Amino acid sequence: MVREPRAFLLDEPLSNLDAQLRVSTRLEIRTLQKRLGMTMIYTTHDQVEAITLADRIAVMNAGRIVQVATPLDLYDFPANRFVAGFIGSPAMNFIPGTRRADAIHTAGGAVIGLPEGDVDGPDDIVVGLRPEHLTLDIDSVPAAHRLDATVRHVENLGSEAEIYVEAGGTRLCLRHFGRRLPDIGTQVRIGFDPARLHLFDARSNERIGPRHDTRVNAS
Secondary structure, eight states: TOOOOOOEEEEEETSSOOOOHHHHHHHHHHHHHHHTEEEEEEOOHHHHHHHHOSSEEEEETEEEEEEOHHHHHHHHHSBBBHHHHSSSSSOOOOEEEEEEEEEEEEEEEEEEEEOOTTOOSEEEEEEEEOGGGGGEOOSOOOGEEEEEEEEEEEEEEESOOEEEETTEEEEEEEEOOOSSOOOTTTEEEEEGGGOOOEEETTTTOOOSSSSOOOOOOOO
């Protein structure tokens, strides 16, 4: 830092630290970068480090940059299934299905209603839903925006719980912030906001909706 280089290259600098020290050191790095106004190129496999430290993130897969965007754009508008599954913890849920008119029909017999105006594209679709965008026991939402599910596993984390269910022919995880938790094996109903859906082409794995393209030229 005394030499005042044009950029700092950091290659997983926190990988050998314990969990608590990683958090405090991460805060120190970000504070120092902001105070000095320096450019940092930071390599990490930890998506939490990337999201909390970066102004812009380049996500790489098999040696190729697949998307360059701000942390929030990567979270809200992932360019493909790889980015969608990598950004966010727990990872995004994926439900394969077939488009028919304005809905997706899954192999397990569930019907997922699509957002208004989003009816173009291929017939074979993969629907993505983040665990935090699923809500437990919702009866007031339309039938096309809820799924019947069976509870398979519950992880109580104190401030929240991760509930794993089987719905639409696949295993889903939802993040629940209530204290009352369902028993394993019980039938529940989970709801979702169609505006929160992520749609991917089942063959190419590329994003096809909602219609917002955040892929940025790496240059």
